[in-house]
Amino acid sequence: MRLDKYLSNMGLGSRKEVKPLLKSGAVEVNGKTEKDPKRHVEAETDRITVNGEEILYTEFIYLMLHKPPGTVSATEDSRDRTVVDLLGPAERHFNPFPVGRLDKDTEGLLLLTNDGKLAHELLSPRKHVDKTYFARIDGEVTAEDAEAFREGVILDDGYKTKPATLRILSAGPESEIELTITEGKFHQVKRMFRSVGKEVVYLKRLSMGTLRLDPSLGPGEYRPLTEQELKGLKQEK
Numbered sequence: 001m002r003l004d005k006y007l008s009n010m011g012l013g014s015r016k017e018v019k020p021l022l023k024s025g026a027v028e029v030n031g032k033t034e035k036d037p038k039r040h041v042e043a044e045t046d047r048i049t050v051n052g053e054e055i056l057y058t059e060f061i062y063l064m065l066h067k068p069p070g071t072v073s074a075t076e077d078s079r080d081r082t083v084v085d086l087l088g089p090a091e092r093h094f095n096p097f098p099v100g101r102l103d104k105d106t107e108g109l110l111l112l113t114n115d116g117k118l119a120h121e122l123l124s125p126r127k128h129v130d131k132t133y134f135a136r137i138d139g140e141v142t143a144e145d146a147e148a149f150r151e152g153v154i155l156d157d158g159y160k161t162k163p164a165t166l167r168i169l170s171a172g173p174e175s176e177i178e179l180t181i182t183e184g185k186f187h188q189v190k191r192m193f194r195s196v197g198k199e200v201v202y203l204k205r206l207s208m209g210t211l212r213l214d215p216s217l218g219p220g221e222y223r224p225l226t227e228q229e230l231k232g233l234k235q236e237k
């Protein structure tokens with residue numbers, strides 16, 4: 001493909017916008033400065049750099065986002081800020097979308113990708129990908145609640161949840177817990193606690209399958225998945 005198309009496809013701007021970049025001498029092909037936008041390059045074998053940094057040709061993007069509260073897990077919304085609005089133009093260029101949903105007031109781990117196949121597999125109810133949440137609960141969470149969650153509780157629509165693991169970190173008038181569930185019903189964690197007469201007052205997703213929220217990412221920050229993290233996700237049972 002043409003060099004300007006390569007650079008444009010990798011999010012460096014429109015073909016028109018990459019022209020001055022080429023003209024400035026910032027782009028090298030296999031170690032040699034290349035200014036011709038029409039130069040033919042092979043995505044598989046040629047090494048393209050911009051200001052010394054290698055630009056690998058990839059079709060897919062995989063981002064770990066620490067979703068902040070107050071954003072919606074969607075690509076577009078007429079009222080609220082979406083998780084995609086948090087990304088820079090280079091990432092948005094790939095049209096990523098969130099894999100599954102966190103409520104507007106929930107924060108924590110959210111995977112964003114344009115790999116529809118992987119997203120579909122991770123969300124498939126047949127896969128039972130574990131999701132672990134940290135929550136603060138208004139009320140004293142008890143061993144009986146843990147037992148009820150292990151057995152499965154009946155939600156407000158009559159659905160019986162699959163066995164879930166509740167770890168009580170601290171119990172009191174306000175309790176702190178970690179809950180691991182293997183499904184993703186609408187508002188599931190909040191509804192599970194409601195079924196035992198308690199309210200979730202703060203909710204954060206810590207992990208999804210083998211993928212754990214990087215503690216160095218603050219709310220609203222994101223980074224690409226490492227090779228290892230991606231491999232782990234692709235191998236989810």
Ligand code: URA
Pocket residue numbers: 101102103104106186187188189190191203
């Ligand atoms: N369960 C909830 O209730 N809300 C979320 O955002 C995720 C799981």
